[in-house]
Amino acid sequence: MNTEHQILTPELAEKQSLRREEMRADVLRPLEKIGMLGKLWIAFLVIILLIGCYAYYLQLKDGLIVTGLRDYATWGIYISNFVFFVAISLVGALISSVLRFTNFTWYRPITRIAEIIAVAGVCWAGLIIIVDMGRPERLLNLFTHPRLQSPILWDVVVVSTYLTTSVLLLYLPLLPGIAICRNTLTNKPKWQRWMYKFLALGWTGTEQQWKIMKRSIKMLCIIIIPLAISIHTVTSWLFAMTLRPGWDSTNFGPYFVAGAFLAGTACVIIGMFVFRKVYHLEKYITEVHFDHMGKLLVFLALIYFYFNVNEYFVPYYKMKGAEARLLNDLFSGQFAGLYWSAQLFGMFLPAVLLIFKKMRKPGIITLIAVPVVVFAWVKRYLIVTPILLNPYLPIQDVPESWMNYFPSWVEIAIVSASLAGVLLIITIFARLFPIISIWETLENEGIELEDLDKLNNEKA
Amino acid sequence: MENEEDKSDRRKFLKLGALAGGAVLLGSAISKAVSLENPKETGEKVKVLTADGKLVEVDSCHLKHHPAVSQMAILESRKGIEGKKFIMVIDLGRCGNARKCIEGCQKMHHKAAPTEWIKVKEMKDEGLSSPYWMPQPCFHCDNPPCTKVCPVDATFKREDGIVLIDNERCIGCRFCMAACPYNARSFNWADPVLPFGATEEAYSPETSFPAKRGTVEKCDFCPDMGKHGILPDCVTACPNGTIFYGDENEDSVTNGEDTFRLSELLKNRAGYRYLEDLGTEPRVYYLPPVNRNFPFEEDTVAHNTEDYKAI
Numbered sequence: 001m002n003t004e005h006q007i008l009t010p011e012l013a014e015k016q017s018l019r020r021e022e023m024r025a026d027v028l029r030p031l032e033k034i035g036m037l038g039k040l041w042i043a044f045l046v047i048i049l050l051i052g053c054y055a056y057y058l059q060l061k062d063g064l065i066v067t068g069l070r071d072y073a074t075w076g077i078y079i080s081n082f083v084f085f086v087a088i089s090l091v092g093a094l095i096s097s098v099l100r101f102t103n104f105t106w107y108r109p110i111t112r113i114a115e116i117i118a119v120a121g122v123c124w125a126g127l128i129i130i131v132d133m134g135r136p137e138r139l140l141n142l143f144t145h146p147r148l149q150s151p152i153l154w155d156v157v158v159v160s161t162y163l164t165t166s167v168l169l170l171y172l173p174l175l176p177g178i179a180i181c182r183n184t185l186t187n188k189p190k191w192q193r194w195m196y197k198f199l200a201l202g203w204t205g206t207e208q209q210w211k212i213m214k215r216s217i218k219m220l221c222i223i224i225i226p227l228a229i230s231i232h233t234v235t236s237w238l239f240a241m242t243l244r245p246g247w248d249s250t251n252f253g254p255y256f257v258a259g260a261f262l263a264g265t266a267c268v269i270i271g272m273f274v275f276r277k278v279y280h281l282e283k284y285i286t287e288v289h290f291d292h293m294g295k296l297l298v299f300l301a302l303i304y305f306y307f308n309v310n311e312y313f314v315p316y317y318k319m320k321g322a323e324a325r326l327l328n329d330l331f332s333g334q335f336a337g338l339y340w341s342a343q344l345f346g347m348f349l350p351a352v353l354l355i356f357k358k359m360r361k362p363g364i365i366t367l368i369a370v371p372v373v374v375f376a377w378v379k380r381y382l383i384v385t386p387i388l389l390n391p392y393l394p395i396q397d398v399p400e401s402w403m404n405y406f407p408s409w410v411e412i413a414i415v416s417a418s419l420a421g422v423l424l425i426i427t428i429f430a431r432l433f434p435i436i437s438i439w440e441t442l443e444n445e446g447i448e449l450e451d452l453d454k455l456n457n458e459k460a
Numbered sequence: 461m462e463n464e465e466d467k468s469d470r471r472k473f474l475k476l477g478a479l480a481g482g483a484v485l486l487g488s489a490i491s492k493a494v495s496l497e498n499p500k501e502t503g504e505k506v507k508v509l510t511a512d513g514k515l516v517e518v519d520s521c522h523l524k525h526h527p528a529v530s531q532m533a534i535l536e537s538r539k540g541i542e543g544k545k546f547i548m549v550i551d552l553g554r555c556g557n558a559r560k561c562i563e564g565c566q567k568m569h570h571k572a573a574p575t576e577w578i579k580v581k582e583m584k585d586e587g588l589s590s591p592y593w594m595p596q597p598c599f600h601c602d603n604p605p606c607t608k609v610c611p612v613d614a615t616f617k618r619e620d621g622i623v624l625i626d627n628e629r630c631i632g633c634r635f636c637m638a639a640c641p642y643n644a645r646s647f648n649w650a651d652p653v654l655p656f657g658a659t660e661e662a663y664s665p666e667t668s669f670p671a672k673r674g675t676v677e678k679c680d681f682c683p684d685m686g687k688h689g690i691l692p693d694c695v696t697a698c699p700n701g702t703i704f705y706g707d708e709n710e711d712s713v714t715n716g717e718d719t720f721r722l723s724e725l726l727k728n729r730a731g732y733r734y735l736e737d738l739g740t741e742p743r744v745y746y747l748p749p750v751n752r753n754f755p756f757e758e759d760t761v762a763h764n765t766e767d768y769k770a771i
Binding site for chain 2: 142
């Protein structure tokens with residue numbers, strides 16, 4: 001993009017075509033056949049998913065009594081898991097859209113990894129929220145009796161719009177890739193060949209097709225930024241619109257958005273590491289990418305730190321009545337272990353360690369990114385349940401199990417299944433489609449596939 | 461399941477009908493019932509509106525339960541009782557933690573422990589002040605945080621000040637429970653324990669009965685009794701006359717023995733509302749715990765220790 005538009009001489013075109021062939025082969029190689037380890041991995045995910053389905057069947061049969069939730073801790077890990085999924089889905093907008101409007105081009109080989117994480121996350125966010133409902137069969141009431149004042153309704157609107165936009169932003173840049181699959185992977189089963197043919201929408205790389213695609217992507221990239229910000233702001237409003245001490249905060253929107261970018265970026269780093277190793281993509285996902293992502297992570301962790309200071313230090317300074325009880329519970333009470341681990345491993349340490357160049361090597365940065373993701377999940381739990389267990393009126397005169405919350409095995413099984421579900425979507429996608437965008441990556445090297453296609457089409 | 465679907469279809473149809481001409485539907489339902497063979501007279505007369513708009517008095521034995529009536533009731537129960545503004549005053553000086561309000565409420569609403577629609581809490585405002593007992597029902601706020609957040613309009617504020625829940629519409633998201641700063645709401649985590657034959661009864665938000673699994677419920681201020689001038693059971697069950705119930709428009713509240721002019725009572729006894737700062741505008745007032753009937757006694761018995769019993 002930032003390179004001058006060169007005139008394609010026949011020799012140059014020859015050279016570039018060779019480069020394209022080389023990359024095409026590298027990217028398609030992992031799709032040719034699936035190894036033993038790959039099969040085991042998919043089987044493992046499917047088993048967890050099935051256990052979760054059985055757990056949900058039990059919950060449907062007996063009601064939410066099978067969870068650890070009761071009248072005080074009325075929201076638990078289903079809701080925090082929902083918030084987590086919405087959070088990681090924001091990274092799609094960050095990597096493939098926000099960065100697109102900068103002059104950087106290094107991010108281009110990883111846009112697809114970010115986009116598929118976004119799509120998988122937001123799909124499962126929608127599913128897990130249904131699991132939390134006491135009457136899931138009445139879901140359609142949301143459309144037959146909607147009350148527009150409710151933030152849940154706003155969430156339904158933005159989540160579904162964001163899902164649609166994210167799917168398009170994943171799909172449109174993939175069109176040339178699907179066409180390559182259609183043309184190259186002719187030894188695949190019939191359904192798969194048919195799917196490529198259907199999904200490629202007759203892509204042949206004409207000048208007009210390229211033009212329409214690029215323009216649409218540009219438009220989607222603009223639309224998705226406000227959408228991404230609103231999807232997580234509205235999700236934060238599920239809490240901030242209430243009067244509960246700990247949720248009643250005007251800081252919640254940006255606090256959530258900042259945390260979401262941090263968690264999602266850590267997810268992408270892990271994804272980059274895994275695909276680079278498993279699919280042997282060292283040539284395309286290089287150490288430079290990890291280095292840049294490390295810097296991005298430092299930047300995002302610092303922003304998140306800033307919002308955490310506002311979220312916790314400001315009320316801590318004042319120690320206002322009911323809020324003080326909650327803060328004591330978080331800082332030195334029953335949640336202190338989780339709280340400080342989340343702050344330390346999810347924010348402080350990555351921000352400090354990744355300042356050093358040595359720490360931004362693929363292996364080490366992934367080791368740092370894993371706890372960022374894990375504690376991002378924990379942090380969402382800490383945002384949901386401790387607040388419910390510290391209401392204005394004291395919790396008295398209730399069974400012991402009502403005063404605490406610990407998820408039941410059913411909840412743990414269902415949440416694990418949803419996490420497995422996210423990984424399964426990503427795995428299956430990466431088994432069927434190129435996980436690196438060929439045309440975007442080559443554009444980075446100054447090779448315009450659009451021009452090459454034009455040349456080829458003219459020849460033909 | 462099948463039965464329920466069947467019912468909901470019927471309801472959808474009936475709702476249309478009800479909107480088109482509720483009175484006609486009701487009238488025809490009754491005239492149909494009347495045209496059947498003569499059952500035994502009960503002597504209780506009920507006024508009904510006929511299809512041609514005449515008010516006639518019939519014996520209650522001629523009334524036959526018809527789904528149309530209960531559907532009307534759900535739509536009707538969203539409006540509230542005209543001219544009323546229900547209100548409650550709780551005199552903290554009288555409460556001795558007898559817990560009879562809880563029992564009375566549970567009995568009347570067929571609720572079993574550990575669900576309490578009215579709770580009695582041990583409160584202590586700060587270190588030097590003396591502890592007191594505080595009965596806490598739903599406050600039926602005039603600026604209710606719970607109804608705002610409901611995505612399906614299942615919980616609503618009525619003209620007579622009461623906040624009710626339609627458990628046939630509730631999707632069980634529990635956002636209202638998270639939004640209520642007083643934790644006044646309960647959830648049916650399991651299948652509710654109901655008296656025999658209760659599932660046959662027509663549901664009305666005004667009675668909150670029969671309860672349904674997976675839906676939210678709470679203190680309903682007993683509008684079904686209030687409209688007939690009957691006091692809620694929490695009021696009558698209290699041996700100390702702690703709870704006063706009444707109508708703001710009539711400017712009077714009563715505990716069954718003493719009746720006060722509401723405005724004077726609140727003025728003379730420094731009535732206040734719990735957590736006024738939240739701006740929820742509760743319809744439940746408290747009188748400060750002064751001139752107590754009883755010295756404060758610590759509760760030595762743990763109540764409500766059992767979680768839900770599995771059915």
